[in-house]
Amino acid sequence: MDWLQAVILGILQGITEFLPISSSGHLVVLQSWLGIEEHDLAFDLVAHLGTLLSVLTVYHRLVRRLTIEALSFPLKRKMTPEIQLMGLVFIASLPTALMGFFFKDFYTGLFSSLRAVGFLFILTGGLLLLTRGKGGDDSRLELDNLQGLSLITWKKALLIGVAQGVSIAPGISRSGATIATALLAGLPKNTAAMFSFMMAIPAILGASFLELKDVDWTQVSASALFVGFIVSYVSALVGLKVILHVVRKGRLELFTGYLWLLGIVVVIWSF
Numbered sequence: 001m002d003w004l005q006a007v008i009l010g011i012l013q014g015i016t017e018f019l020p021i022s023s024s025g026h027l028v029v030l031q032s033w034l035g036i037e038e039h040d041l042a043f044d045l046v047a048h049l050g051t052l053l054s055v056l057t058v059y060h061r062l063v064r065r066l067t068i069e070a071l072s073f074p075l076k077r078k079m080t081p082e083i084q085l086m087g088l089v090f091i092a093s094l095p096t097a098l099m100g101f102f103f104k105d106f107y108t109g110l111f112s113s114l115r116a117v118g119f120l121f122i123l124t125g126g127l128l129l130l131t132r133g134k135g136g137d138d139s140r141l142e143l144d145n146l147q148g149l150s151l152i153t154w155k156k157a158l159l160i161g162v163a164q165g166v167s168i169a170p171g172i173s174r175s176g177a178t179i180a181t182a183l184l185a186g187l188p189k190n191t192a193a194m195f196s197f198m199m200a201i202p203a204i205l206g207a208s209f210l211e212l213k214d215v216d217w218t219q220v221s222a223s224a225l226f227v228g229f230i231v232s233y234v235s236a237l238v239g240l241k242v243i244l245h246v247v248r249k250g251r252l253e254l255f256t257g258y259l260w261l262l263g264i265v266v267v268i269w270s271f
Contacts, residue, residue, distance in 0.1 A: 005034065006043065006224040007231050013047040014054070014235025018243045020128055020176025020255050025117045028170045029266055032114060042215045045208055046225045050232030052204045055197050058240050062144035081146040085198065088152050092161035093202050099165030107168045118266030120171025125259030128252045131180045135189035135250055148191030156185045164199055174200065179247060193247045
């Protein structure tokens with residue numbers, strides 16, 4: 001992979017990772033159109049780590065609180081909102097891990113099917129449309145406010161986790177599926193977004209760990225990977241800020257038209 005491809009794919013990975021339009025689906029389409037036949041696992045790894053760093057940057061205060069509470073829990077033995085959040089994120093991560101393990105071959109096959117990606121773009125657009133008017137008004141709350149945490153039951157956490165597991169498929173947005181499911185389950189907007197992005201941390205770390213063992217580091221361009229990491233981090237910050245603004249305004253359906261148009265184009269292109 002050369003520098004130009006690293007910049008293009010890094011921007012695409014970063015922007016689309018958190019916008020509800022599926023980063024993996026866009027990468028499959030763009031790699032097909034750019035003629036990149038072999039999937040670059042090393043680039044995937046550094047791009048995902050760049051997007052992970054953007055979450056840690058935006059939610060740094062909450063992540064710091066979670067870290068402090070996790071380290072002090074063995075001594076305090078006190079069930080704080082932060083400990084409760086980590087428990088719910090763990091519960092929500094279980095379906096993702098199980099679905100990724102048992103349906104790995106199925107998901108892998110979808111990455112080679114442009115037509116399937118196109119149809120899944122359309123499906124994601126329909127899901128976003130259902131969220132119109134959901135989530136109430138909590139736009140004045142801070143990003144790291146845990147006021148709505150009590151509304152997340154373990155059943156809702158599992159449901160949102162299933163949505164995240166389904167989004168392993170290219171064309172289904174992880175952020176779109178999880179935030180939309182959380183809103184449809186009755187969670188406030190900020191809480192839905194916060195829970196989705198806290199779930200992203202173990203999901204990205206887990207996916208990165210699994211990719212690590214398959215990377216052939218002898219074929220890696222260090223400079224292209226560095227560029228990809230920086231570009232994906234900066235563009236992910238932009239994407240994260242945009243999606244948080246959109247969620248607060250309750251307008252996820254704004255992306256429906258784009259996804260439907262893109263899905264139709266990709267399906268037609270695949271014939």
